[in-house]
Amino acid sequence: MSERSPAPGGLELIQSLVNTLDLESGGDSLDTAEVRARFGLAEGDVAGARELRESLRVTLLAHAGHPPHREVTPLGALLGESPLVVAVDAADGSATLAPADEGPLRSRVAAAIARALVEGTWIRLKACEAADCHWAYYDRSPAGRGRWCSMQVCGARAKMRRYRAK
Template sequence: MSERSPAPGGLALIEALLNTLDIASRADELERPDVRARFGIGEDELPAARELRESLRATLLAHAGHPPHAEVTPLGVLLARVPLVVEVAPADGSARLAPAEGGTLPARVAAAVAEALVAGTWTRFKACASDTCHWAYYDRSPAGRGRWCSMQVCGARAKMRRYRAAHRPVVQNATDAGSAD
């Protein structure tokens, strides 16, 4: 779980949604009515919100170089269902995609993705490479090649596992040890 600062712009909404599930403990904050209210979803919308959350997670894992998840509905399929409108500011003529009437969670997510695409921040938005974490984070590393939500926690654990595997003593097979030539 990350100690990083929140993702920029509308990605903060997506980051907050993804991080409602603690994969290690399987604790799902969307079970709580106050958390669902924060995202503007009712209990009847919970299955769709979870589907959206896992589709987003699969996409962010792909940003981090993981293979696609075949069992997850592709994000593009879910977002194609939501209506967005082009809002044009009369003062300066600037434009942006915004959720159509109602501003459902999927529409707000689609608008945030569109905003991130325009800003060039979408592909830096990733999920932690740790199989027991997959926490969403915004990669602020200079090269954009970060792999873990926290170098101090998930990164350190991964490096320690690699180190131990590389320095594990080689144990001879009992049959090999007794058959000296």
């Protein structure tokens, strides 16, 4: 798990959702009422949120150049039916894509991705290379080539494994 700072803007929603599952311990915070409430989920929405979470994780692994950790429903298929509308600010005339309905998590995720695409930040949201981690993190490295959520934990473990293998 990373001690990195949260992703900017709406990407924090996606980062938080992906990080509701700790692969190392198996703990899933979507099992708690408090976390479900934070995402606006009813108990019946959890299965869909888990499916969305793992599709996002596979996409974030791809951002970092890693293969999928398992077979999932493609993210585009999940978000394809999430209607977005153009919202125009009357004060300054700025426009953004926003969910047509604020409730569904998929629509909020789709809007966050759309905003990140415009801002050029979407590709920097990645998942850690470590197979027992895959924690979502925002890559702030100058070249955008970060591989681990934390150099002190996952990066150090990978380097130690390579060293011992020699």
